[in-house]
Amino acid sequence: MTGSIEVRGLSRTFHTTVRRPGFAGALRSLVNPERVAKHAVSDVTFDVAQGELLALLGPNGAGKSTTIKMLTGILTPTSGTARVAGVVPYEERERNARNIGAVFGQRTQLWWDLPVRESFAILRDIYEVPKAEHAARLKEFDELLELSSFWDTRVRHLSLGQRVRCDLAAALLHDPPVVFLDEPTIGMDVVVKEQVREFLRHQVAERGRTVLLTTHDMTEVERLAERVVLINHGRLVLDGALDEIRRRFGSTWQLRATLADPHTEVAGLPGVVVVRREGRQVVFGPEGPGAEALSVHQALKLVIERYELAGIAIDEADLEDVMRAAYAQAEAAL
């Protein structure tokens, strides 16, 4: 069985009632409701190869979770098709469930009142995993996620970090070829986040699992993904390797300048744009992408000549800026 994901023209439309403002508006909505179609996901097409970790990115409400829900069989698409490890998830939900693991960072799939180990044992029975295999996998996960110090604790008494580590283990105990992770590290401290990332790297590199990850944490994307899909307003706006996206949208440099006078009006310079400004701190970047861009030394000269500065530093642009630029371009294109 291959662990690939194929998504073709996937769409999901919800019909909602328009909320009119004010009390009179609410009464009008009650008597004469206005129904509108909300296209949560529109005509999305992409593939994830076996053993690949793909980051599905986008702002809140972009359609990431709805896409994942269709690929996990929770929702049926309005149109389009999807195959996960060769199975159409919304047509064969239970068969698809055997092939996938899923972690929704905000909620647990463990039994709230039971010790974690009991939940693991129940899942072993549900997925009909042989006992020896289950024990070996649990040992492996314990080595990577340090579960044994709290796996006899009831789920309701676990911290968020402990709970999500247990959820990750629970999602992989039946050895699924495909794993869906919807913001798995949300709210975690940096130490646990790094432990989880290491675990995921191991699952992809050593076990060859296909992983589809949604996150708002760009550090996570940088550390884990080689390819990203950007989705906005339900539409796929970009699909490519992280390096390529950096080249296309990322400034190859950034100048972080501190203005001597906080009231100074700041504008772009020839070949240099203002990426953002926070009080006296101004970040400049190159105007054009790739080869067309000004060199950092030319830009430095221009900025120093034009503004009176209290300090300046040269940085490489971080991924968040790159993504911001990509979203901005996508917005403009819509």
Added chain:
Amino acid sequence: MNAVRIAWRVTRLNFRAQLEYRTEFLMMIAVGAIWQVSVLVFATVLLTRFTGMGGWNSSDVLLIPATRMLAHGLFVLVLGRIHALGRFIQEGVIDTYLVRPMPVHRQVQLQFFPTNAIGDLTVAAGLMVGAIARSDLDWTAGRITYLVAAVFGGMLLEAALFTVVACASLRFPAADYWGRWLEELLGTFGSYPLNVLPRAVGGLLTFGLPLAFVAYFPAAVLTGHGHDTGVPYWLAAASPLIGLLAYLAARLLWKWSLNHYTGVNG
């Protein structure tokens, strides 16, 4: 077989988990029993102040709340978690059920152990023993079998009604409030011979909300009032079967509704 083993294992573990919170456990049993206080008051008043009701003697009337309560207690124990579906939807728990290779309905029932059912069933069993002891009927094997079938039929009918509400909750989570209204209605009117109510209300509780099939009709058939219920005798006698059919129909509706589930954000 594996499904039964898993269900038993989860139920056992959930029960054990409840036992570990001793005060909470005992309190939930007490809540289950106290919840039925209105029925107990009704039974006491019926036996001490009245000789009968709607042409039935007090002992025969007592069989109605006893059957209904026992059916309700079994519903709470076996299929009652469907009542909490609105909460499960709001909390996104249903989404996690949908990514497991197990029927969602079964997972809903295995979510927690309903400790309050112990209180419900204790009161209901006591009331049933009392009702049978006071009854002048000859409890033949046939009558006992019919009573058992009626209790299970009542359980299934109650489950069918709450499953229909749950189906609505899958689409409109606020429909959960109808479940509370339904529970209130079953508790309020479930203990009376419905012929004491105005004809229109009796009709509504027979053909609108089929409460009459839970306990009133079976008790009427057992006590010889089966021809005075306002419906054909065969229909009243078929109450256990109607409970079963209603439940099967509700499960088909559940399956359809689950396929059209749009999630909490939908």
